[in-house]
Amino acid sequence: MVSATVPYVTITVSTVNVNGVRAAARKGMLPWLETTDADVICLQETRANDGELTKALAPALDAGWHLASAEPSAKGRNGVAILSRTAPDAIRVGIGAKEFEESGRYIEADFGDVSVASLYLPSGEVGTERQEEKERFMAAFAKYLAKSAKAAKSADRDVVVCGDWNIAHTEADLKAWKTNRKNSGFLPEEREWVSALLTEKAPWTDVVRALHPEVDGPYSWWSYRGKAFDNDAGWRIDYQLATASLAERAKEAVTERAEAYDQRWSDHAPVTVRYR
Secondary structure, three states: OOOOOOOOOOEEEEEEEOOOHHHHHHHOHHHHHHHOOOOEEEEEOOOOOHHHHHHHOHHHHHOOOEEEEEOOOOOOOOOEEEEEOOOOOEEEEOOOOHHHOOOOOEEEEEEOOEEEEEEEOOOOOOOOHHHHHHHHHHHHHHHHHHHHHHHHHHOOOEEEEEEEOOOOOOHHHEOOHHHHOOOOOOOHHHHHHHHHHOOOOOOEEEHHHHHOOOOOOOOOEOOOOOOOOOOOOOEOOEEEEEEHHHHOOEEEEEEOOOOOHHHOOOOEOOEEEEEO
């Protein structure tokens, strides 16, 4: 990774919902950090305040990783962070919506001419306040993304928004799509919201799907229940959405699925993209 004081030539970015950073650290996340070739790693659902997060990741920080985080106001919920090989030039938290200002759902950091963001979009449940909250976040976030892309273009910068979007965009992104058509995460209006971000005239590209256009998945989340993991009955909800010029530099995208159920340290798998 080149110095953060000059534009990147190459950058490798990973994103993973850790489903509780303290549990993930105990189960195998730290050895993964020792072997990954990622330059920047976006974490979601840390479920930890800054002190707890720093303690859980202490071996990685001692090894030279830099940490930026947006801790949640609600104890044991949400939380996003960014680990990086070099210190960020700047850090911003939130999407400019007062309701979600302290929710621990969005953080972005600048590295040279690339901004990398970690997102944890709310999960929902049809007919409940949780779904209404999700829809409010989606409305506010769409506006934020439009402003972000416009500002990046004006400044000749690239942006990649990584994270758990909690929406499977197409039938190819969900194994059991037929039985989930009325469930949050695969509702028509949610899928249309993602489609609006990815139209030909829109500034964003779903990098993994662009590199794997004809495959089911690759799935990045599997329920701990039943045989979902063993049967690869998963959801692809962990995305990297990049602005056009950065998306064009994406040469490889890998979902780092564990070899066996007992080797998982989260119910999500890291999604890693190499930009050249």
